[in-house]
Amino acid sequence: MMHAHFDCFSGISGDMVLGAFVDMGMPSQWLSEKIQGLAIGNVEIVAEDVKRNAIGAKQITVIEKDPSPARNYGDIVKLIENGSLDHKVKRLAVSIFGRIADAEARIHRCEKEHVHFHEVGAVDSIVDIVGAALCLDYFNIESVSASPLPLGSGFVDCAHGKLPVPAPATLEILKGLPVYGGSSDGEMVTPTGAGIIASLSATFGPAPPMEIAHIGYGSGKRDGQDGPNLLRVFLGEKTESQDQRGRADVCLVETNIDDMNPEIFGYLMERLFATGALDVSYMPIMMKKNRPGTKVEVMCLPGKQDAISRCLLNETTTIGVRCHMACRHTLKRSIATVTTGYGDIQVKCTTAPDGRKRYAPEYEDCRKVALEKDAPLKAIYDAVVHAVQDGPVSVKRDE
Secondary structure: OEEEEEEEOOOOOOOHHHHHHHHHOHHHHHHHHHHHOOOOOOOEEEEEEEEOOOOEEEEEEEEEEOOOOOEEEEHHHHHHOOOOHHHHHHHHHHHHHHHHHHHHHHHHHHOHHHEOOOOOOHHHHHHHHHHHHHHHHOOOOEEEEEEEEEEEOOEEEEEEEEEEEOOHHHHOOOOOOEEEEOOEEEEOOHHHHHHHHHOOOOOOOOOOEEEEEEEEEEEEOOOOOOOOEEEEEEEEOOOHHHOOOEEEEEEEEEEOOOOOOHHHHHHHEEEEEEEEEEEEEEEEEEEOOOOOEEEEEEOOOOEHHHHHHHHHHHHHHOOOOEEEEEEEEEEEEEEEEEEOOOOOEEEEEEEEOOOOOEEEHHHHHHHHHHHHHHHOOHHHHHHHHHHHHOOOOOOEOOO
């Protein structure tokens, strides 16, 4: 599956997107010919070789030879739908404009259909957005990921006057996406760039396992920032099917306790797992005034951290908890069954990165059989280990 990863270390804008794909091999002439399928007048797309901090890149400039007035959302949708573009390209372009229109409507407190685009309704922004959809079509890109987005700082001049960075519409589009405060003074993510990446990318974070085939650098027009004003896009085949590791973001919620009845810890662990904990650990520590204490560490999915925090604050004597994100790498796992002299018993099967299979008896299953058969638990474990070595293992389900 062809996958594109957007490395937005200097932000993103529409012309940077086009520049990156032209840099990795998409002919600008092909893009110009496709854009002529829209009734937007006499437009020329110029691709120029530039360098930013000694890195070669493409800078795209859209030249409108017969200026046209700004359009509202309804005008742009009709323009795209009446154009001679592939249905898939039209659908994606309309989706991007729709996302931007939703944000503008919320900011300006008006109906979506009546949103009057200024900068985004200009011909160069229409070319950028439709061009982004054409880029995905040209390279047969089926999935997209992106790095977190830097916001920049300061103010930007637009049709509505001087606005804070990020512009209100940009910030509205980026709701729910991972961002961070960029150190550069100026706009790092434009409304067009925000609309494109928010519509294209399914995930935000590090690049997934992939075999890189093409790399492109698209240049922005603004200079004077801390690093090169570039968008880097790399394209290739995902290799997740060949990698037996899984990667996921988790949240660690932890607290230190030195004044709680030890009997409560057992009940606390049960409550934490019931609340959504993936794992719970208790560690002996030395606290202030040389008091022995217990560090409680709970691993959970990011959406569960508030519930886990409430559980700790309600069920323990702590007066505060700490939360921080972590990256968890896991092996591919499945539940399998083996046949033993005690009957069928479940085992956990994991696949190492080098492809080797590892099996471990499932404790609860072994415990149940040991009680039913009135046999030592160790004997059940030994029977499972011998069964794995001697006989077939049938996979029941993947976890």
